[in-house]
Amino acid sequence: MRTNKYLTIYDEIVEKIQSGQLKPNTKLPSENELVEQYDTSRETIRKALTMLSQNGYIQKIRGKGSFVLDVSKFDFPISGLVSFKELAQKMGKPWKTIVYEFALMKPDDYLQQHLNVTNKDNVWKVLRAREMDGERIILDKAFFNKKYVPILTREICEGSIYEYLEHDMELKISFAKKEIFVDEPTEEDQKYLDLKDYNHIVVVKNYVYLEDASLFEYTESRHRLDKFRFVDFARRGH
Amino acid sequence: MRTNKYLTIYDEIVEKIQSGQLKPNTKLPSENELVEQYDTSRETIRKALTMLSQNGYIQKIRGKGSFVLDVSKFDFPISGLVSFKELAQKMGKPWKTIVYEFALMKPDDYLQQHLNVTNKDNVWKVLRAREMDGERIILDKAFFNKKYVPILTREICEGSIYEYLEHDMELKISFAKKEIFVDEPTEEDQKYLDLKDYNHIVVVKNYVYLEDASLFEYTESRHRLDKFRFVDFARRGH
DNA sequence: AAGTGGTCTAGACCACCGG
DNA sequence: CGGTGGTCTAGACCACTTG
Secondary structure (H helix, E strand, O other): OOOOHHHHHHHHHHHHHHOOOOOOOOEOOOHHHHHHHOOOOHHHHHHHHHHHHHOOOEEEEOOOEEEEOOOOOOOOOOOEEOOHHHHHHHOOOOEEEEEEEEEEEOOOHHHHHHHOOOOOOOEEEEEEEEEEOOEEEEEEEEEEEOOOOOOOOHHHHHOOHHHHHHHHOOOOEEEEEEEEEEEOOOHHHHHHOOOOOOOOEEEEEEEEEEOOOOEEEEEEEEEEHHHOEEEEEEEOOO | OOOOHHHHHHHHHHHHHHOOOOOOOOEOOOHHHHHHHHOOOHHHHHHHHHHHHHOOOEEEEOOOEEEEOOOOOOOOOOOEEOOHHHHHHHOOOOEEEEEEEEEEEOOOHHHHHHHOOOOOOOEEEEEEEEEEOOEEEEEEEEEEEOOOOOOOOHHHHHOOHHHHHHHHOOOOEEEEEEEEEEEOOOHHHHHHOOOOOOOOEEEEEEEEEEOOOOEEEEEEEEEEHHHOEEEEEEEOOO
16 A cells, blocks of 8 residues: 555556456546545646556546546557566466576676776676577576675576565666667577577667666667567657 | 746756756756746646656656756657658658558458548558668558548658648647567568568557547558667656 | 636645755 | 655636537
8 A cells, every 4th residue: 555645546546447447438537526535635636647647547638537548459568568477477378587697797898888887896697588488589688786786696586686676675766768679689699599590689778777867777688579569658749 | 939837847948958058967956946947836847847757858856856867878759769750860861751552541340440440431541661871661551540630642641741730730649559569571561662681570550649539540660670779768666 | 607627826744865 | 954855735717628
């Protein structure tokens, strides 16, 4: 349970939309009605509704009301990469993570630039392959600034690193920048992935920042062409 | 000049950041100082700052202040596809648009589903190739619901359709959903693109909605692998 | 005219950061 | 401790939609 009023309201409405309790194209209660339901002020209700709108759950139309958008057409997460774990679980397929490399290292020039560190810093390097249905289809090269991630183990890397960082370490992730393009496979790709005959690979570079805007992770995910998919929701007119 | 106070403030600060008048990692005036500068209330200032934060221009840190993020590292647009026109102009290369097909048609089953129309509606079909440096690298298949776009001409399609729709027709675009994946080239791709030996193609499906949440456009952009690029900025913790 | 969402205000209290 | 941003309130006026 969150302590924030507007986040609590946001969560409740998201839950109602995702569970089908609020159906697509139906009208939400008006802002004034919600003010009474939740016993709060209108600005607080509006904060929750604005967030729902920006995340693609509802559409607000002046003079008419707020309407539930059809999120089912697009698989969740409504924005961003369909993560390996979610994809595998949704398809009900067997999957696992294989750790090929786990080390504390000095960053080379390339990494110094991408992780914004110097050769005095230490960096965790984690090389993992994601296997689904018996095929290794994603190669994850992750680098963490040791300054922000003092402790990391091979065992953690075999599970969910993010669960560890966010829940156990209580790192607060604030924002991320992604870049997606297509590249030719490297020897590393050939070695650690079941590439079949595909002679290209989709690369996702991911820069992750903490609440104080410090860059703590740089990840390069290399996806086999046929298993790659990305969805995006974006509002205009800011 | 916008009439909204908070949008005016937002625009002014964006302009200062983009022009370098406000430099990365420097502190903005505090909210209370901005209240005095702009002679407004704190909530209005906060609305502008929240928008700046969500669009990746600044980072707000409690107890410390709001700081300018380094937006130059990532090419604009900070979120979304680097459009053909922008890409070509940035690289200073010659480019043009070739219209291969322009017609008003009855939607088939596939289109009825994707554009959410019936066989009683009419749909504009526009098939265009984007050429840069003498190579046709993007094939754009666009479909517009005639209900929202009553008039369209071949001449408009040779220029910028969006400029026409937003400025001349005054259509208000509200949000868009994108899906990105890799596919095998169709005969159409072979015919209208200079595909070289690439045996895959990056497909971007784009669903565009108006302010009343009505779907008015469906576009399928087919990019040659080596010329594709996508950047994304996303905040977490909603 | 009544109801809806959009903007704006003036003020309050809180949590966090720094000296 | 004073200054910062985060949350919340109660009220006002506006623009738009619908009957």
